[in-house]
Amino acid sequence: MARWQPNASQRLVVAALELFEERGYENTTVIEIAERAGLTKSTFFRHFPDKREVLFGGGTMTGLLVDGITAAPAEAGALEAVAHALDVIGREAFPPERREFAARRQAVIAAHPELREREALKGLGLTASMIEALERRGVPELTARVVAELCGIAWKIAYERWSDPANHDEFGELARRTLAEVQAVAESQSRP
Template sequence: MARWQPNASERLVAAALELFEERGYEHTTVIEIAERAGLTKSTFFRHFPDKREVLFGGDTMAGLLAKGIAAAPATATPFEAVAHAMDAVSREAFTPARREFGARRRAVIAAHPELREREALKGLGLTASMTEALKRRGVPDLAACVAAELGALALKIAYECWSDTTDGDDFGEVARRTLGDLQAASQTLGLSGRSAP
């Protein structure tokens, strides 16, 4: 037994998600979240820097992606390195247990501009992290940018697909497939030529 009720952070996340679903993000007070978790406002801000962050806690994604890219075989192309990172992230962060939570979280975020704003910032962080990791592999700057951008897009799309069902492929498979589809799509947008003769 711990000193107080254990898992304060997780209780706060759960309380916040429930209240956001019930009353909406902007009609929910930090004090209300804390009270539902059996805590106080002070404690809330000791666990999260601000109200939005309660839904963006696990900030390990960027690091996992970077490590995954760094750990890819030296012979891997940029896209293959990104795909390698997807697998890493899938094993550590997108466990099957978080699937339903992901769907609820996503719905709440989509409904509130303030939360979408935070999500956008997190997306930039992921992109930057992947870009740096690719550059460290010797990938030229612009190529690293593009690969990271498409990797982040694949993550986003795959997250939607994955969290929308309770069964089916695990996250890694969905993400790899999505990345492949994006790669294929990017071949069809020719700048100077037409798509068909």
């Protein structure tokens, strides 16, 4: 195989997922992932700091999230700004053809505690990024924190629903609907 091949990062992700499914996360090495992708170990480390990170996209999602919040219309409130970002993420990161991969990825993560821990840390990082992006829009700190936490919950639920192969909704639409459901539950608990 040629020394340089396009889509090295995506090839590494696919190879890692296949190997994690076949052998388990603990029984797969970086060298095996690189070889399966037709690449070298050094190429792997140019794209990912370790094998745990290979299924988590580096900072791609954070960048899309922050850019989406920043690009929301100036008059948008905090919830609408995050909903705008979820629309962007749906178009850019979660096209329908990625649904099967997402379901497989979720199954691998669910089966390995170290990957579940990384998923939780990624969620915390995304929430912190939402808070910072909202505060840069002038949203008060407490409001930004509450909105980011609610949106983080909605995002997680929407992603689980979207990655179900039986679901055919677009991610952005599903995320907005889930966000409305989460908001309705929160509001219902404040009533006597």
